[in-house]
Each structure stands twice: as structure tokens, then as C-alpha cells.
Amino acid sequence: MVNPLTVLRPVRAGNAFEETVERLLQAIKLGAVGPGEKLPPERELAALLGISRVTLREAIRALQDAGFLDVRRGRYGGAFVTYVPPRPGTGALRRAVTDMGTADLSDALTFRMAVECGAAEVLAATELTAAQRATLRTRLDELNAAGPGDYRRLDTAFHLCIAELTGSSLLAAACADARLRVGDLLNAIPMLQVNIEHAAAQHEAIVTAIFAGDPGAARRAVSEHLEGTAALLRGFLS
Amino acid sequence: MVNPLTVLRPVRAGNAFEETVERLLQAIKLGAVGPGEKLPPERELAALLGISRVTLREAIRALQDAGFLDVRRGRYGGAFVTYVPPRPGTGALRRAVTDMGTADLSDALTFRMAVECGAAEVLAATELTAAQRATLRTRLDELNAAGPGDYRRLDTAFHLCIAELTGSSLLAAACADARLRVGDLLNAIPMLQVNIEHAAAQHEAIVTAIFAGDPGAARRAVSEHLEGTAALLRGFLS
């Protein structure tokens, strides 16, 4: 009845080292730790990630070799983020799409659509405190004021903020995961001024619907917003 | 900007043994492998789960000791499911709710609401083939014909079928995960004939909305359906 393959899927995505690299890359690419900022100290970070310092250090070393981090010793040292999102070019997008399997891409887009729409709905159906409204408003204002170098990071922060405000860490994690899976593709999409203005209007609509407590409108707003990029990416599949 | 705790969460939920036990319990409790059926052979199952046979066997042994499995050797042997969902009682529900943290419960309910609504929306927005429609219809018919012992399992199968039909394995996995997290609670809820009839009407509404290609209606139908049990469970939090 229930497809066993849905539940009897691999228990682990890889070894601890690989998963740690992925997670740190997630933190960097999503902008949880921005360029010039540093990761928490190794001992603290290892505890957060639930792994040993040895394994964490291997992962940090790999990211250092790959040019994402600059590690400095001594007091006030640490692992500083050097990564800055590459400027998009049309070739980069095509390459990014073909790097990912088309099946995986479709899977990720569907997943993202479902969880982000779901999060917006749930949030719209929730009674928000003044502080929560202020947080969301702030994220939107920051995004609207963003320069080209910051746009992706603040866009991600805005979207994840919606999920985090639902109060469900499971949901927030799912949205972060979904966003990471399409993150490289989003970074490869050239940002035209028209698109940014269009996106800004849609972001405004999302917040308005959430503040109005209208789950249907919130869902529609997020859906339309995501459908734009999804359609663009899907165009590369044919 | 992005809450680092969302992305710097533990890399692994536990060791391989613990995660395997969880996963097998999921398969059993969700009814992917029903009472009297057997799990795939150890070698095959270990490959599916991406772990070694040694670790898998430890997990199977634990479930055997806990009374969920009956392991038989020789050709046509295997690990047979002996678990049958307990008949609900009011005490069981209160106990199940208090076993789970109230924060975790709220988290799980929110997550479930988001991903299941999201899945239904996405599916309703999809052009379905005749075969897909037939599959969903079949699951609903089976559920409507279910006896008391089969109801939970077929209910789960129906709900997960929606997620699986979206074609996104990520989404299907998320729904399976969400359902498992509230699974023990659902099992502990007494099923009254009134509730079953009510649920049947809602299931029908969900399928109708999906077949009609109306994402808004699908979302609302799922939302109303889940809100019933969510409200009941939330009642125990106060």
C-alpha cells in the first residue's frame, strides 16, 4: 500500500565528513554566515553539529582548500568566510542545470513549492505577535534596500524567515534544505532590474497576505512568486 | 540574517543503529510492511538503507526483542512483522502526548500541516494521467472499505499516495516523516463511527479538488481534514 521505497530510503546521505561539508556549504551559500564573518569556534561548532572536532576540522580544511574559508589561528582567529556568490552568466546557468539531474531538479522544485507555500499558509493562519510582524517587515525592508551583492542572501533570509516564524524547526529545516537544493541555480540566474521589481511586488503581496491572515492569498502569492523561477529553470529541461 | 541555528543543526540524528531502528519502526508503523508480511532479505535491505548488514542485524535484533518482528531462518524465512497497532484508549492518548514534548508536538503538527497541504496543492496543480487518477481512486476506495484493524494503515497509505504522486521523492519523504511523528498519537485516538464518516467526506473532497485541478480547494480540504485531529491533540497541551 505505502510504497516501501518512500520509507526504506538510505538512512544516511554519506559519511560524517561529506555531510558536514554539505552543511557548512549550506550555511555559507544561504548566507547564514556572510562574507567576512566567521564560523563559531571549532569546539562550539562541533557540538552544534553533533560531530567530533576531528571530523569538523577535516571538513573545514576541505572548504579552505576549495577557497570558501580563510582559517586564522590565535585569539580572535577562526574560520572566516571568503566566498562571494559568483556573478551569473548564461553559461553558468546551463552548466548548473546539467550538473544536476533533470529528475533531481524537478524533484527539488516541487519540494520547494510545496514547503514554502505550506509555510506561508500556516503563518498566515497564525495569530502573529507585534514582534513577529516587525521581524518579517524588517527582513522585507532589508531585502528592498539590498545592493546586487547582497540580494540573494537577503532574499533567502526573507524566505526562510517565513518558515522560522511558524515556530516549527522541522519546517524551517525543510525550507532551508529545499532552498539549498536550488541555490546554485538561483545564483546562476542573471538578475535583471525588471525581475527584481517584479519580485519586490510579489514579496510585498506575500507579507500583506500573511499580515491580513489570509492563508489562500498567501499561498497564491508564494506560488506565483516561485513559479517564475521554476518556469525559467524548467525551460532548460527540454 | 538567516538564523544560524536553522542550518547549523546536528548533522546526524543519532548513530547508524538508532537511525536504522527508527526507520524500520517507521516502515512498520506506517504500514509499508503490514502485519504478517516480511521485510526484504537482510542483504537487500542493507543496500536499500545504505548501511552494513551488521548494523542492520543489530537493529532487527532490537525490534525482535521489542516484539515487533519474528525472525525465521532458512529459505522462505525472513523478518516477519508481528506488530499490530494497539487499540486506542483515552489513557493511551494522554500518555502519548506527554511522552512527546509539547514543543515537539506543536512542531510536528505544524510541519505536517504545511507539507501535506503543500503536497495536495502541488498535485492539484498538476496534469494527472489516467493511471495516476486510478491509483489515487483505488487508495480512497480501499480506505473506505477498510475494517477497524486496517483503517490507520490505509489512511496513511492514502495520504502518502498524494505526496508520492507529485513525483517528488523529497516531498514524499517529508510527508512520511511528518506522519510518523504524529503516528503514535493518531493510533491512540479512539475512532468513532462519526469521525470515520466525517473523515470519509473530507477525503472525498480532497480527491475531488485534486481531480478538478483546483489547488485552493485541495489545500482547504486537506487543511480542514488535518485541523480536526490537530485541534484534538492540541487540546491536551493546555
Added chain:
DNA sequence: GTTAATTGGGCTAGTGTCAGACCATTGAGA
């Protein structure tokens, strides 16, 4: 300068996990 606190760097002993091979048991079919 000197100090002290903080941080990365490195080592070791012990445990978890794996891949692969081989043994033991069962029962359908010849």
C-alpha cells in the same frame, strides 16, 4: 614587554561501522 585568554593544530586510545567471506538452517521441488 608581559600576560592571559582564546583559538586553531595535532596526537592517541577506544569504539562504531563497514565489506566480504563463510557457516547453518529451512523447505519447495526433483
Added chain:
DNA sequence: TCTCAATGGTCTGACACTAGCCCAATTAAC
């Protein structure tokens, strides 16, 4: 009755991962 394929049961050597400890480097504060 015998055979043999399928399946669980067990062992071993290798590698991954961990906890805990101490060393090395850096810099603000004195």
C-alpha cells in the same frame, strides 16, 4: 528422500569517528 537455492548467523580485518588531552599561535589588555 535428496538437492539446492535462499535466507539468517557469525567472524575478521580495515577504516571512520569519537572523546579527551595537550601544544602552538595570536592579540587585547595590563
